[in-house]
Amino acid sequence: MIAADHLRQIAFWSADLTEREFEQARRGIVEKAYGKGAYICHRGDRLDSWSGVTAGLVKLGTVSRNGKAVTLAGLRAGGWFGEGTVLKNEPRQYDLVALRDTRMALMDRTTFLWLFENSVGFNRFLVRQFNERLGQFIALVEYDRMLDAPARLARSLAWLFNPVLYHDLEKHLDISQEEIGLLSGISRQMANKSLQILEGKGLLRVERGGITVLDLNGLAQYGG
C-alpha cells in the first residue's frame, strides 16, 4: 500500500477515479526498486502486476532469433504498461530492463481486474492507453528500413514525451546519449551525431546527461 499523495503524484490516471476506486488502487499498489542494469522481468516470466515507472528509465525489448537485441519502447517516470499482459493473464512477451536505478509501482492483478470491472474512469484511461500503444507499435514497422539513425532517434524520443502516455508537460529528461542509443537501437556514437543534427534543426537542446524537447511534433514527424 502506498500513500494517497504519492499515488496522485505517480499515477496521472488516478485523477479519473472515484474516492472508493482511488482507495482500492492505493491498497493494491506496492513500490519496488531496481538497480541499474537489473532485469525487471524476462520474456516468459509471470509478472502478475500492472506496472508504472515512478523513477528512472526502463527499456522494453526482446531478442530476435539471430540473437540481436531489439528495443520495442522506452519508458520514463510516469509511464504505465503491462495492461495487455495482465488482462490476458499471459506470460510477458518481452524483457524489461532498468537502464538506470529505477523505482516501479506494482498493482496486483486482483486490484487491476477490480478497477477494470468497476471503474468507468479507469476504463476510459485504458482505452486511450491501448489506442496510443497500438499506434506506437504500428510505427515500429517503419523504423527498421525506412528511417535513418537521426529519424529513429527522434521518434524514440518523441514517444517518451507522448502526451497521452505521460500526462505531464515536462520537456526535459535526464538521459545519457548511451541510454538514448539503447532506446533507439543505435550506437552511442550515432546517437551523439544524431542529437547534434536534431539540435541544429532546433528540435531539441542537448545538455549534459539530458535533453530538452523544443519541438515535439517536429521530432515525432522527423524524416517522415
Next chain:
DNA sequence: GCATTAACAGCCG
C-alpha cells in the same frame, strides 16, 4: 561504405 565497437582525451559534478 556505413555503422558498430574500441579507445581516449576533455569536462564537469
Next chain:
DNA sequence: CGGCTGTTAATGC
C-alpha cells in the same frame, strides 16, 4: 575520481 561527451581509429557486415 567517475560518468558523460565528442572524436578518431579499427573492425565487421
